[in-house]
Every structure is written in structure tokens, then in C-alpha cells.
Amino acid sequence: MTRALKKRLKATALWLTTFVLMIVMCVPGLWVVLSAFRPNREILAKPPVWVPQDLTLRNFTKIFGIGEETVAIPVLSYFWNSLVIATTSTVIALIIGMAGGYAFARFRFRFKNAWFLGLMLFRTVPGIALSLPVFMLWSRLGIIDTQMGLIIVYVSLNVPFTVWLIDGFFRQIPMSLSEAAQVDGCTRWQAFWKIEFPLAKSGIAAAGVFAFLTSWNEFALASQLTRSTDSKTLPVGLMDFTSQFTIDWAGMCAMAVIIIVPALILTFLVQKHLIAGLTFGGVKG
Amino acid sequence: MAGITLDRVVKRYGKLEVVHGIDLEIGHNEFVVLVGPSGCGKSTTLRMIAGLEDISDGDIRIGERVVNDLPPRKRNVSMVFQNYALYPHMNVRDNLGFGLKIAGQPAKVIEERVAEAAGILGLSELMDRIPAELSGGQRQRVAMGRAIVRHPDAFLFDEPLSNLDAKLRVQMRTEIKKLHGKVATTVVYVTHDQVEAMTLADRIVVMKDGYIEQVGTPMEVFNHPVNTFVASFIGSPPMNLIPGRIEGGEVRFSGGGTVPVPGRLKEHVRGGQEVIFGVRPDDLSPIGHGIHEARETCEIDLTVELAELLGTETLIYTSLAGQEIQGKMFDPRDLKVGETLTFRLSLDKAHLFDAATGRSVRPR
Numbered sequence: 001m002t003r004a005l006k007k008r009l010k011a012t013a014l015w016l017t018t019f020v021l022m023i024v025m026c027v028p029g030l031w032v033v034l035s036a037f038r039p040n041r042e043i044l045a046k047p048p049v050w051v052p053q054d055l056t057l058r059n060f061t062k063i064f065g066i067g068e069e070t071v072a073i074p075v076l077s078y079f080w081n082s083l084v085i086a087t088t089s090t091v092i093a094l095i096i097g098m099a100g101g102y103a104f105a106r107f108r109f110r111f112k113n114a115w116f117l118g119l120m121l122f123r124t125v126p127g128i129a130l131s132l133p134v135f136m137l138w139s140r141l142g143i144i145d146t147q148m149g150l151i152i153v154y155v156s157l158n159v160p161f162t163v164w165l166i167d168g169f170f171r172q173i174p175m176s177l178s179e180a181a182q183v184d185g186c187t188r189w190q191a192f193w194k195i196e197f198p199l200a201k202s203g204i205a206a207a208g209v210f211a212f213l214t215s216w217n218e219f220a221l222a223s224q225l226t227r228s229t230d231s232k233t234l235p236v237g238l239m240d241f242t243s244q245f246t247i248d249w250a251g252m253c254a255m256a257v258i259i260i261v262p263a264l265i266l267t268f269l270v271q272k273h274l275i276a277g278l279t280f281g282g283v284k285g
Numbered sequence: 286m287a288g289i290t291l292d293r294v295v296k297r298y299g300k301l302e303v304v305h306g307i308d309l310e311i312g313h314n315e316f317v318v319l320v321g322p323s324g325c326g327k328s329t330t331l332r333m334i335a336g337l338e339d340i341s342d343g344d345i346r347i348g349e350r351v352v353n354d355l356p357p358r359k360r361n362v363s364m365v366f367q368n369y370a371l372y373p374h375m376n377v378r379d380n381l382g383f384g385l386k387i388a389g390q391p392a393k394v395i396e397e398r399v400a401e402a403a404g405i406l407g408l409s410e411l412m413d414r415i416p417a418e419l420s421g422g423q424r425q426r427v428a429m430g431r432a433i434v435r436h437p438d439a440f441l442f443d444e445p446l447s448n449l450d451a452k453l454r455v456q457m458r459t460e461i462k463k464l465h466g467k468v469a470t471t472v473v474y475v476t477h478d479q480v481e482a483m484t485l486a487d488r489i490v491v492m493k494d495g496y497i498e499q500v501g502t503p504m505e506v507f508n509h510p511v512n513t514f515v516a517s518f519i520g521s522p523p524m525n526l527i528p529g530r531i532e533g534g535e536v537r538f539s540g541g542g543t544v545p546v547p548g549r550l551k552e553h554v555r556g557g558q559e560v561i562f563g564v565r566p567d568d569l570s571p572i573g574h575g576i577h578e579a580r581e582t583c584e585i586d587l588t589v590e591l592a593e594l595l596g597t598e599t600l601i602y603t604s605l606a607g608q609e610i611q612g613k614m615f616d617p618r619d620l621k622v623g624e625t626l627t628f629r630l631s632l633d634k635a636h637l638f639d640a641a642t643g644r645s646v647r648p649r
């Protein structure tokens with residue numbers, strides 16, 4: 001009797017803790033989303049208005065300049081820049097990650113561990129610490145305020161991570177699978193695409209999502225390296241809502257939602273692959 | 286028509302040489318088993334035949350072709366791996382047909398061959414399952430099926446049964462033997478299990494430390510081991526080996542006691558020679574409880590230290606000349622520890638090895 005009760009209590013406590021943690025994590029995000037649909041005066045009201053009285057889409061129409069509004073902020077350009085930069089840098093980081101991860105997982109070469117460690121150490125440098133050197137280098141090269149400038153930065157930011165993650169996934173795939181395929185008539189290349197790649201797909205997808213989100217959300221470096229609609233990304237665009245004395249919270253929140261939604265959509269699309277955990281039933285041991 | 290020939294094949298990893306110039310001729314449709322303790326280079330040898338490892342020196346021929354520099358896919362062999370290496374994301378049908386598909390065979394041919402292999406191995410019911418949904422024995426069969434669909438010149442097996450439990454292992458062993466009967470092909474089979482080697486092989490290749498110690502039929506290897514290593518490796522329980530010295534037609538054991546030098550070996554030893562006397566437990570039984578109608582025997586009194594009833598026989602642990610040895614009592618009766626029995630030792634079946642070289646004094 002008491003034992004069952006204890007168990008029940010424990011479960012409840014666990015559930016409550018989880019719930020509280022979830023709330024703590026989600027509330028700021030939810031507040032942002034909520035604020036995106038509220039007028040500025042309600043957001044700033046004192047005492048705060050907890051329950052929204054006045055939900056509106058005006059914040060969004062204002063950003064996009066729909067209706068009688070004038071276009072305040074070139075959101076579409078920012079969106080386009082973000083999309084191009086994040087997608088391109090992710091694709092490149094994935095290609096390098098696959099090649100590098102495969103090499104680390106499968107081949108022996110000199111200084112392999114040193115290379116790997118070096119790659120990881122590179123990640124320990126905070127991006128912002130690099131901003132000044134990168135800025136100077138980029139201005140010499142004339143790629144300040146270009147999409148390419150940011151793409152290069154994001155690729156180098158993401159490659160260590162994609163290599164590391166994809167290496168881990170290839171490592172889990174027994175060598176004998178590729179060998180079996182080769183004995184079965186494949187070239188090494190065919191064995192890779194027909195056997196090892198499909199098995200590492202979930203890892204590659206995961207690496208892709210992370211790389212994309214990193215690039216999509218990055219602010220510090222982008223704010224240094226971009227100036228205009230040529231290359232400004234959405235997170236940098238958020239700053240357009242601040243002026244010297246006022247901050248347009250409502251507009252900012254609406255913009256934040258615009259940033260969040262594609263990221264959410266992508267994550268949902270890919271999550272099927274992320275959790276479709278591999279069952280290595282093909283091999284034993 | 287394809288045998289396999291290894292000609293002074295060497296494998297080095299950097300400076301480390303792990304296979305030392307081995308020679309081996311494997312006949313067409315012969316079932317050859319490479320056996321030896323862990324790390325002796327069996328897998329390496331097999332993988333060199335498959336093309337999964339480069340060879341450092343020497344030649345490998347499959348049929349008439351020298352295959353030294355051919356990639357695995359051009360050697361027309363198939364391999365069954367220890368961990369089966371089934372493609373986890375494909376069902377049984379696709380696993381079986383993969384090689385044929387890669388080779389660009391028409392769908393109809395693939396279907397026929399896959400069905401044929403599935404029939405031989407009893408896989409027809411399982412065609413739509415993926416490997417994760419199969420039992421160990423079924424996976425094993427799929428792996429073999431994948432090997433046979435391509436009608437290769439040779440099958441290479443690397444410890445295919447070592448992941449199965451004891452009962453299944455025995456069952457699959459018989460199946461492999463039967464399979465070889467149905468699908469006559471050259472087979473190279475690697476195992477460290479000497480029972481598997483004895484039961485499956487047309488010829489056994491005993492390896493140790495990257496050298497071939499002996500090649501022969503199971504009978505030859507069992508009855509005429511060329512050295513103490515083969516003598517103790519083949520046969521279970523292993524042959525008793527007792528060091529001694531030849532003195533006046535007798536072997537005087539270092540720890541005391543003598544046995545006569547077996548007649549057939551007399552002319553192969555000289556007085557004063559340090560030797561190792563070998564006798565299998567089967568050839569050392571209490572009087573009236575032996576199996577052999579030996580012509581030449583001697584009798585020794587030994588004290589039972591431990592007796593293990595195995596069913597039709599009892600394994601007796603005892604010591605001779607200060608050395609632990611084993612004997613067998615067939616048609617056993619109850620034994621007491623400490624009981625002293627008179628054993629009959631079949632000298633016909635006994636062996637003598639030179640103590641210095643470990644080689645049999647009577648080379649064959």
C-alpha cells in the first residue's frame with residue numbers, strides 16, 4: 001500500500017519538476033510569440049497586462065508594408081539573405097563534414113588524433129573573439145557586407161561540429177558492411193552511397209539541422225560583418241527596431257516569430273529522420 | 286574450375302610481419318579450414334584472398350588468374366563475415382539480391398537466383414523481414430544465402446558460427462557441410478574451434494603465429510601431428526605431453542618413471558635424446574575400459590585425482606612423472622578420488638617429439 005503510494009508520489013514529483021522546467025524554458029519563447037500579436041502599448045503597460053486583450057496582426061503587416069503601411073524594414077531582403085547564407089553554408093559544411101567524418105572514421109593517417117583535437121579546439125574559441133581579425137581580413141579581401149563573407153565564416157564555424165558528429169555515426173557502422181558490399185561487387189564509392197550513406201543519414205540530417213540553426217540564428221559575427229540589405233540577416237535585422245531612445249518591442253517580436261517559424265518547420269521536417277534510430281540488426285556484436 | 290593458390294604470401298603492417306610467406310594449394314571444390322589460436326593470422330590470410338587486405342609479398346591465384354592487385358569485386362568470391370554484415374536497411378530479399386543487382390543482372394534472373402538460394406537455405410518465409418527482425422541462426426542463413434546467389438568461384442567464411450549458441454552452432458555446422466554438398470564450390474573456412482575444423486574440413490591448415498604448421502586431412506592431422514603445437518591444438522581434451530629422455534629403449538621421464546619407446550619409432554630416436562612423449566587421453570585407459578585393440582601396450586599405475594563423467598566415458602585427471610595428465614575410462618564405473626588403477630597405454634598411438642625442436646621424431 002505505502003509502496004504504491006510512494007511510487008505514485010515519486011511519479012508526481014517527477015512530473016511536476018518536468019512541468020516546471022518546461023514552463024521555465026518555454027515561457028520566454030511563448031511570451032515573444034504572444035507579444036508579436038499585441039500592440040506596443042499593451043506590451044509596455046504598467047502594471048503588466050497578463051491576459052491579452054487586443055490580439056492583432058498589425059505588427060506583421062507593418063513589417064511587410066502590407067496595406068497603407070510604408071515598408072519600415074526590408075524584411076524580405078533579410079529573409080532572403082538568411083536563407084541563402086544558412087542553406088549554402090550548411091550544404092558546404094555537410095559536404096566537408098561527410099568527407100572529413102568518413103576519413104576520420106575509416107582511414108588511418110598521420111597525426112589523425114592531433115588533427116581531430118585541433119578541429120575541436122577550434123570550436124573552443126568564442127566566435128566573437130574572432131570578429132575583429134575576421135573583420136580586418138574580410139575588409140582587405142573586400143568581402144565585408146557580402147553573403148559570401150558570412151558563408152565562409154559559418155562554414156568554418158560549423159565544420160568542426162559536422163565532422164565530429166558525422167564521424168561518430170560512421171564509426172558506429174561496422175567496416176564489414178562496406179567490405180561485404182565490396183566483395184558483393186561494389187566499388188568503394190558505390191559501397192559508400194548504397195550502404196554507409198543510407199545508414200549514416202540520420203546523423204547527417206542531425207548535423208545539417210544544427211549547422212543550419214547555428215547559421216540561421218547567429219548574431220554576433222553577422223552584426224560585425226554586414227551593413228546593408230546586401231547581406232544583413234534576420235537576427236541582425238532585429239536591431240533595426242531599436243533606435244536611440246525607443247525600442248519597438250511589438251515589431252521586434254513579430255520579426256522574432258518570422259525567424260523562429262522556418263527553424264521550427266525545418267526541425268519538424270527532419271525530426272522523423274532524427275528519431276528513426278537505426279537498428280543495426282544486420283550485424284551482431 | 287577454380288582452386289586457390291597462395292605462393293609465399295607475406296603480410297606486413299608497417300614493420301610488423303604477421304603472415305610469414307605461407308604456401309598453400311587449395312583444390313577445386315575443396316573444403317579447406319584454416320584453424321589456429323587467436324591472432325595467428327587466419328583472418329588476415331582470408332582477407333588477403335578476398336582482396337580486403339593488400340598482400341605485402343608473394344602471389345595469390347584464384348583459378349589461373351593472379352589476383353594480387355584486383356579489388357574484391359573483381360575476384361568473384363563471396364564472403365561470410367563473423368558478424369554476418371547483413372545490410373541493416375534492406376530486407377532479406379534485397380540483401381540476397383544486392384550483389385546481382387550491382388552486377389546489373391536483369392530483374393528476372395535476380396528473382397530466380399534469390400528464390401533458388403532462399404529455397405536451399407529455407408528462407409522463403411522471411412523474404413520481407415529486415416535483419417533486425419531475424420534470429421541469429423536466420424541471419425547466419427541469410428549471410429550464407431547472400432554468398433551463394435552469386436555463384437562465386439569460392440566461398441570465404443570467417444568464423445561464421447562463433448556468434449551462435451552451442452546448440453545452434455552444431456546445427457549450422459551440419460548445414461554448412463550439407464550446403465557444400467549441394468553447392469559444390471571451393472571453400473576456405475576460418476575458425477579457432479578445432480572441432481569445427483575436424484568436422485567440416487576436407488583438409489585442415491593449422492596455423493600459428495603467421496606460419497602454417499601442418500596441412501592435412503583431419504585424420505592425418507589428428508593421427509600424425511608434426512609437432513607438439515599441432516598435437517596439443519587438435520583433439521579435445523588435448524594430448525598429454527610429458528618430457529623425458531631416451532635411455533636404452535625406454536623413455537625416462539624427467540619426473541621419474543619410464544615407458545618403452547614405441548616399436549615403430551625406435552629407429553627414429555637415439556640414446557640420450559631429449560624428447561617429449563605424447564599420448565592422447567583416449568589411448569590411456571584403465572585395463573578393461575579402453576577402446577583400442579592395441580598391439581603394443583604398456584601398463585602404468587595411476588591415482589585418480591578427479592573424475593568427470595561425460596556419459597559414455599569418464600575423463601580421469603591424474604599425474605604421471607609429476608605432470609598432470611588425463612586418461613579416459615570407457616564404459617565407466619563409479620570412481621573414488623585417490624583410487625589407484627592400472628592403466629593401459631597404447632604405444633601404437635603414442636608419439637615422440639624432439640624436445641629441442643618440438644617436431645615429431647618421425648616425419649611423414
Ligand SMILES: Nc1ncnc2c1ncn2[C@@H]1O[C@H](COP(=O)(O)OP(=O)(O)OP(=O)(O)O)[C@@H](O)[C@H]1O
Nearest residue numbers: 298301303321322323324325326327328329330477
Ligand atoms: N590493422 C592491423 N595493424 C596491425 N596489426 C594487425 C592489424 N590487423 C591484424 N593485426 C595483427 O595481425 C595478427 C593476425 O591477426 P588476425 O586477425 O589475422 O588473427 P586471427 O587468426 O584471425 O585471430 P582471431 O581468431 O582472434 O580472429 C594479430 O597479431 C593482429 O594483432
Ligand SMILES: [Mg+2]
Nearest residue numbers: 327328329444
Ligand atoms: Mg579472425
